[in-house]
Amino acid sequence: MYQPREHFQSGHRFGIEFGGAVLSFDRVTDVLRRQWPLIAAAVGASLALVIVYLVLAKPMYTANARIMMDTRQTQVLDKDSGTNSALIDTGYVDSQVEVINSDDLILSIVRRLRLTEDPEFNGSNPGLLAVVTGKIMSVFESGEPPTQERIEHAVVESIQKSLRVERVLTTYVLSLNYRAHSPDKAVKIVNAIADAYIVGALEAKYQSTKRATEWLQQRSVELSEQATASDRAVQTFKAEHNIVGTSRGLMSEQQLSDLNTQLVQARAATAEAKARLDRIEAISDQDLAQPTVTDALNNSVITRLRAQYLDLQAQYADWSRRYGKTHLAAVNLANKMEELRKNIADELHRIGDAYRSDYEIAKSREASLDKNVKELVAQAGHTGQAEVKLRDLESAADTYRNLYNNFLEKLQSATQNQSFPLSEARLISTATKPDRKSSPRTVLALVGGLVGGLCLGFGAAFARELLNDVLRTPGEVEDELGVKCLGVLPDIRPPTKTRALLSASAKADEAGLSRYVVDHPFSRFAETLRNIKVSIDVARMTREIKVIGIVSSLPKEGKTTVAANFAQLIAMTGHRTILIDGDLHTRSLTRELAPNANSGLVEALSDPTGFSYHVQRSKETGLDFLPSIVASRMVNSADVIASRPMADLLAMLREHYEYIIIDLAPVMPVADSKAFSVLIDAMVYVIEWGATTRAALQESISGSEILQKKLLGAVLNRANPKMLGRIEAYKGKHRNSYYVEHS
Structure with a gap:
């Protein structure tokens, strides 16, 4: 029974789907076996191009x-x-x-x-x-x-x-x-x-x-002129504003600083003189015999008078104690002591006058210095703006001078570097003469050509396989239909060139193909048909199978040749077999086996009991053949082939024959096979090797559920013998030793 695509996908343990087909390891191996000539041709062409390139290319x-x-x-x-x-x-x-x-x-x-x-x-x-x-x-x-x-x-x-x-x-x-x-x-x-x-x-x-x-030289000259002009402007400005500079700055600033210092000193001297004067005036009313002023203590006159005064004072004290204060000698001593006090006082007044003179002088000097400072401060206020302008001019002059010096240094360095x-x-x-060529590299080119040829060959092989989407191995048939592939029939037609030369005798060739098993009984073609018979016989052990339909998806797939040879093979084994041309459209089987027949299937349907009058027997194989003779193409061929008289005819044939082989019309062009599927016991599906696509096969089988149930197996027909040998290389070199392909 036909099964959907999930049936065979689950049967692979490993594989990827590509282009609607499962690409497994086994299928890759099959592709390589089938397409190795293409791969070899691609590799050869690639290597040939590389060799031509190596021969023609000039060494570099x-x-x-x-x-x-x-x-x-x-x-x-x-x-x-x-x-x-x-x-x-x-x-x-x-x-x-x-x-x-x-x-x-x-x-x-x-x-x-x-x-x-x-x-x-x-x-x-x-x-x-x-x-x-x-x-x-x-x-x-x-x-x-x-x-x-x-x-x-x-x-x-x-x-x-x-x-x-x-x-x-x-x-x-x-x-x-x-x-x-x-x-x-x-x-x-x-x-x-x-x-x-x-x-x-x-x-x-x-x-x-x-x-x-050159640029530095030009720029240095410009900077030199600018620096000189700036220095000249500074000197001119100083001359115009009477600004004289010294090592410690401007002269006015130096004078003001000096006067400030002198003024401070003068004020200190004035204060000191005033303090001495105040002190001398403070002690004038005290005991003059005990002066405490420094100048008094250091004065020789006062010192001498004070010594005399102290001696007299000691004598006066002694005499007063002895003789009394009224004694004439004591009175004289007192008078002398008073005279000495007056002398000391006069000397102190003289010292005070000196102090007063020093104070006045210091006071006058302080006033003079204070006046000069005020005058310089007033003068500095008038020249402040000029000094600000002078600082700007001096700053510009210094800048130009520094730039000139830097450029002069760079000029000297650039002159040296030049x-x-x-x-x-x-x-x-340093480059030396190479002793061998760098290109073309022979080994690398050959390896590249080999790898490129392999890649091209593999790509072309898989593209040819996957894009064509055709069936070539029994495994692919079983995966696609879900039924057993009963065998692979080699192409028994003459080579293409031979067919073209013998086109005039095409009918004779077709007749020869219809009896191929008779002429080549030990060929692989005959042995494969025997395998189909064995499969049918095994199925007959569990159910009745007498009526067997041979069908294909499209015309020209070789089903007629398969039906004729299969029927003759069974007849040659001694079984009662009849072959019916059930394709009322083309009637190709009738043209091959009974071109001169006058009646056949259509006439037998009129009187099923008298079918034997329309049957033709082969004397060589004993095969009975019921042809189809129609004057013109029938419009209701599906109704005729699936009619009640057809059922009666098959019932009569079941009584007389063990095998009833029917060559049916293709499934896709007409509906005859689908209509007739209810009257047959089993169907063998013929698939043209390398030509019938999966899409055509899917469409043909999926259109009738009864046809799916009656499908006993499929057979790959017209396989290329050379490519078939490559596909089955795993069977060994003696795989065809039992076959005899020539009569």
């Missing part, structure tokens, strides 16, 4: 030179540079790659080496491909001869295509690779490019330093 040689970015060399003139200045920005290194690939640098190489005269670059000795390409491009170009500039530009582009400049990992090293047909030319060009880059870097540095020096030949790049590896 690659020369390599390396340049290193090194800023430590430039630090010879820069003693103040830190250690971090030796680091180079990675973007700078990448920029140098573009500099080496630049048009100007390559153009200098072209002109220096005269590469426009080289046949490899000027096109004077082109290859076949270049000639063809040039002819094609000439159609789209103007007929004017190329200018020298265009020729040079073309050579520059050619060199840039063959030149590869790249950074080595994360280092500051640039690798230059150039490919050419000649190893000497490759070395010559890559070394020339490296030298041109280093020389160009030095030249660029020289020109840059030269331009900087004559110092140092570059930030140096050649660390």
Whole structure:
């Protein structure tokens, strides 16, 4: 019984669905067995193209030179540079790659080496491909001869295509690779490019330093003039405003500072003189014999008078105690003591007058200094604005002077750098002549061709299998229909060329195919039909199977040939067998086996009991054949084939025959087989190998549930013998040793 697609999907342990079919390991293996010639052809074609390429391609040689970015060399003139200045920005290194690939640098190489005269670059000795390409491009170009500039530009582009400049990992090293047909030319060009880059870097540095020096010189002259003008403006302004400078600042400021100092000192002296005067006046009314003023104590006159006074005072005290105070001697001593006091007082008054004089002098000096300070302060208030302007002029003069000094220093440094030949790049590896070609790489090309051919072959093989979506193996049939595949019938038709040559005898060929099992009884075709008979006989052990329909989805799938040979095979075994041409539309079986018959199935339906009058027997095999003879195509063929008389006829035939084989019309074009399916016991479905698609098979079987129930098995017909041998290679090389394909 027909089963839906889920039936066979569950039967695979591993597989993926692709294009409506399950792609399992077994199916992949089958595809490779069937399509290995296509894969081999793809691999062969790929290898052939690679070999042709290797033969025709000119060998290329690659020369390599390396340049290193090194800023430590430039630090010879820069003693103040830190250690971090030796680091180079990675973007700078990448920029140098573009500099080496630049048009100007390559153009200098072209002109220096005269590469426009080289046949490899000027096109004077082109290859076949270049000639063809040039002819094609000439159609789209103007007929004017190329200018020298265009020729040079073309050579520059050619060199840039063959030149590869790249950074080595994360280092500051640039690798230059150039490919050419000649190893000497490759070395010559890559070394020339490296030298041109280093020389160009030095030249660029020289020109840059030269331009900087010229600008610094011009700017230094301007700054010198500006600094001189600023100094002149300062001096002029000082002269106009009577501003005199000293080592300690402006003279007015120095005078004011000095007067302030003197004024402070004068005020201190005045205070001191006033204190001495007040003290001398305070002690004038006290005991003059005991002076406490410093000048009095240090005065020799007062000291002498005080000594005399003290001696007299001692005598007066002694005599007064002895003789009394009224004694004449005591009175004389008292008088002398009084005279001495007057003398001491006079001397103190003289000292006080001196103090008073010093006080007045100090007071007068203080007033004078205070007056001078006030005058200078007043004068400073009038010249404040001038001093502000003077500071601005001095600041501008200092700025211009500092700028001039800095530019003068940079000018001297730039002058030294201009004559110092140092570059930030140096050649660390000079290109040497390569001893072997870099392309084409024979082994790599062959491996690539082999891998590419395998990929192309596998892709074409699977595309051919999956896109065609046809059936080629018993497993695919069983997965699709859910019934047993009874065998694979090889294609017994002559080769295509032979059929074309024998087209005039096509009818004879068809008749020969209908009796193939008679002529080739030990062929694989005959043995496969015997396997079908065995399957039917096994089924007959459980149920009655006499009426067997041979059907296909589409016309020209070989069901008629299968029905004729199957019936003759059964008859040859001694079983009573009848073959009926049930295809009332084409009647191809009748044309092959009984082209001269005058009556047949239609006439037998009129009188089922007299069917024997319309049957023709083969003397060689004993097969009875009931042809179909109609004057024109029947409109109601489905009604006729499934009519009550047809049922009566089959009942009569069941009594006389063991096997009733009926060649039915295809399922998809007409409804005859579906209508007749209720009258038969079993059906054998014929599927054309490699031609019938799954979609056609699905549509044919799914249209009738009775047909699904009556379906006993299927058979693959017209299998390509050569491809069949590849598919069944797993059966061993002796798999066909029991078959005899020739009579």
